[in-house]
Amino acid sequence: MAIAVRLRWCLQIFMLEACVVLTHAANLDYLRSTLTNYFSDTRHHAVKPEYKQRTATFIHDEFIRFGLETTYHNFVFDGVEYANIIGVLKGDNFGTYDDQIIGVGAHYDTVNVTKGVDDNGSGSAALLEVARQMTSLESKRKHTVIFTAFDREEYEYATFDGRFYGALGSKYLISQWLLPWIQKNYPQTVGTFSPYGIIVLDTLMDYNNSARSQIIPPDSLQEFQQLFPGVVKNLQSDNLQGDFLATIFRTQSDSRLANEFHQQWGKMGRADYEIEMFGLAPNLPDDVLNKVADLNRSDHINFWAKNIPAIFLSDSANLRGKMQDCYHHTCDSLEVMLNDDNLNFLAKTSDTIAATVDKLSQSYAAVSGAPGVGKTVLTLMTASSICVFLIQTASRL
Numbered sequence: 001m002a003i004a005v006r007l008r009w010c011l012q013i014f015m016l017e018a019c020v021v022l023t024h025a026a027n028l029d030y031l032r033s034t035l036t037n038y039f040s041d042t043r044h045h046a047v048k049p050e051y052k053q054r055t056a057t058f059i060h061d062e063f064i065r066f067g068l069e070t071t072y073h074n075f076v077f078d079g080v081e082y083a084n085i086i087g088v089l090k091g092d093n094f095g096t097y098d099d100q101i102i103g104v105g106a107h108y109d110t111v112n113v114t115k116g117v118d119d120n121g122s123g124s125a126a127l128l129e130v131a132r133q134m135t136s137l138e139s140k141r142k143h144t145v146i147f148t149a150f151d152r153e154e155y156e157y158a159t160f161d162g163r164f165y166g167a168l169g170s171k172y173l174i175s176q177w178l179l180p181w182i183q184k185n186y187p188q189t190v191g192t193f194s195p196y197g198i199i200v201l202d203t204l205m206d207y208n209n210s211a212r213s214q215i216i217p218p219d220s221l222q223e224f225q226q227l228f229p230g231v232v233k234n235l236q237s238d239n240l241q242g243d244f245l246a247t248i249f250r251t252q253s254d255s256r257l258a259n260e261f262h263q264q265w266g267k268m269g270r271a272d273y274e275i276e277m278f279g280l281a282p283n284l285p286d287d288v289l290n291k292v293a294d295l296n297r298s299d300h301i302n303f304w305a306k307n308i309p310a311i312f313l314s315d316s317a318n319l320r321g322k323m324q325d326c327y328h329h330t331c332d333s334l335e336v337m338l339n340d341d342n343l344n345f346l347a348k349t350s351d352t353i354a355a356t357v358d359k360l361s362q363s364y365a366a367v368s369g370a371p372g373v374g375k376t377v378l379t380l381m382t383a384s385s386i387c388v389f390l391i392q393t394a395s396r397l
């Protein structure tokens with residue numbers, strides 16, 4: 001038989017395998033339809049309460065559809081009722097000393113004047129995509145995973161009595177739901193609990209590879225240089241392109257999570273979608289920290305405050321490209337934010353989160369024959385051996 005025919009078989013088998021592998025990759029249609037149908041208009045209690053409620057119900061129902069143990073955590077602030085949504089994927093170690101919980105969280109609310117597609121529809125869409133991916137494979141895992149959609153991260157009045165009122169949903173979630181839940185389910189571990197931590201997603205899809213589309217705030221350039229010399233050098237030698245995902249973490253407490261995420265990012269392909277690691281050393285002086293407060297502006301700070309590891313992923317919001325004008329404005333909209341590059345960038349981030357959480361939670365194929373990771377590797381090996389055989393026999397003819 002002609003070698004060309006055999007090579008074609010070979011190619012077909014590989015294409016089949018590529019399809020199997022692709023079931024692990026982000027579903028662009030799901031990301032697109034989630035953003036379009038549920039995260040393209042204001043989600044604010046006073047401006048569009050029905051739209052916000054509808055989005056919350058969608059997240060809740062999706063969590064249930066994915067088989068997560070799902071619950072609302074309601075809280076009241078300043079006379080208004082808010083709702084966090086929580087979905088738990090129990091690992092084999094649930095309830096025992098050995099469980100090392102991993103969280104993924106994003107806020108789904110917006111300020112009162114924006115459509116909030118990038119801030120933070122993108123993080124919420126990634127949150128759902130990660131949950132979808134991780135539950136669509138028939139795999140089990142050793143460690144428990146918690147998915148959380150936070151309410152009331154946003155605020156319009158910063159300081160009516162001199163205090164910070166952002167990121168309230170995660171703050172109340174930790175004190176009113178998470179800590180009591182740990183106490184109830186892991187009573188023997190009190191005081192020794194060591195979770196891997198949580199990956200916080202906020203504003204993820206503004207990819208921009210034009211020169212000078214990334215801003216480093218001029219009045220804190222010196223501090224950024226002092227804290228992250230490698231990052232600043234990379235950006236400057238790259239013409240300040242806004243073509244990377246920023247990963248913010250504390251070198252002392254969050255490195256396990258940050259390093260794994262960084263490694264998985266490297267394995268995902270699309271090297272043009274870059275990553276920069278902003279590792280904060282311990283015991284930095286307050287005056288320096290205050291100058292880089294942009295690293296401080298999402299739900300991760302509440303986990304840090306409770307000594308729970310957390311890494312914060314962001315496109316840097318108003319410091320980049322179109323979000324310079326659209327951040328917290330009407331043009332953070334589908335028309336401006338939803339394009340192929342942004343969607344693929346969001347897909348790479350979702351895939352990396354899923355791979356990171358899969359790895360750290362020690363997932364394994366549940367049933368032999370199920371389309372888990374193990375089976376994919378096995379079929380890939382089979383396919384390659386068949387191909388080697390075909391090529392060898394063909395070359396002998």
Ligand SMILES: *[C@@H]1O[C@H](CO)[C@@H](O)[C@H](O)[C@H]1NC(C)=O
Pocket residue numbers: 047112113156157
């Ligand atoms: C948004 O909130 C600010 C601060 O409370 C207020 O001044 C403004 O009128 C609000 N805008 C809308 C559209 O509700």
Ligand SMILES: *[C@@H]1O[C@H](CO)[C@@H](O)[C@H](O)[C@H]1NC(C)=O
Pocket residue numbers: 164280286289290292293295296301
């Ligand atoms: C973040 O905010 C907290 C509380 O306001 C503050 O203690 C901390 O120093 C800030 N950290 C950074 C990195 O700015």
Ligand SMILES: *[C@@H]1O[C@H](CO)[C@@H](O)[C@H](O)[C@H]1NC(C)=O
Pocket residue numbers: 207208209210212213214320321322
């Ligand atoms: C990239 O950013 C620049 C501003 O620096 C903006 O003018 C341009 O429209 C952006 N491009 C995309 C594709 O978002």
Ligand SMILES: CC(=O)N[C@H]1CO[C@H](CO)[C@@H](O)[C@@H]1O
Pocket residue numbers: 111119120153154155166202203297298314316317318
């Ligand atoms: C990453 C990011 O820009 N998040 C924003 C979400 O909204 C809060 C509250 O308005 C901002 O402080 C954050 O900067």
